Amino acid sequence: MNAPSSSGAADSESAEVVLTTKRVKTLEREAKEKEKEYADGQHANIIDGIWHCSNCGCPENIAIGRRKGPLGDKSQCGTCGKFWHRHRRPCPVVYNSSTEYHLDLLQKLRQSAVADSSY
Numbered sequence: 001m002n003a004p005s006s007s008g009a010a011d012s013e014s015a016e017v018v019l020t021t022k023r024v025k026t027l028e029r030e031a032k033e034k035e036k037e038y039a040d041g042q043h044a045n046i047i048d049g050i051w052h053c054s055n056c057g058c059p060e061n062i063a064i065g066r067r068k069g070p071l072g073d074k075s076q077c078g079t080c081g082k083f084w085h086r087h088r089r090p091c092p093v094v095y096n097s098s099t100e101y102h103l104d105l106l107q108k109l110r111q112s113a114v115a116d117s118s119y
Ligand SMILES: [Zn+2]
Pocket: 053, 054, 055, 056, 057, 058, 076, 077, 078, 079, 080, 081
């Protein structure tokens, strides 16, 4: 029986030191590239003069607050912005800039919330 763990540990220790600065730079670059990629997938904030969330498209009169997103400050609604802040990627939703669509979504959300709390 040989002991691969002892020789392996010494190897990875020295390799880790070399990797650290390089890796941090690579990770930083990758994160920036990802954010750029995410920003490309976002939509315009202003449609017909009205603010819409760049991720889900909900208009300003329905959006609960405005938060930071891949496009910058106040580019996403509260729900999408929270997800972005927590996961560093856009909330996976269907983009739709129509008010009716989001009112319908909200109504469904409220209905399920009422159903949840009424038992
Ligand atoms: Zn949104």
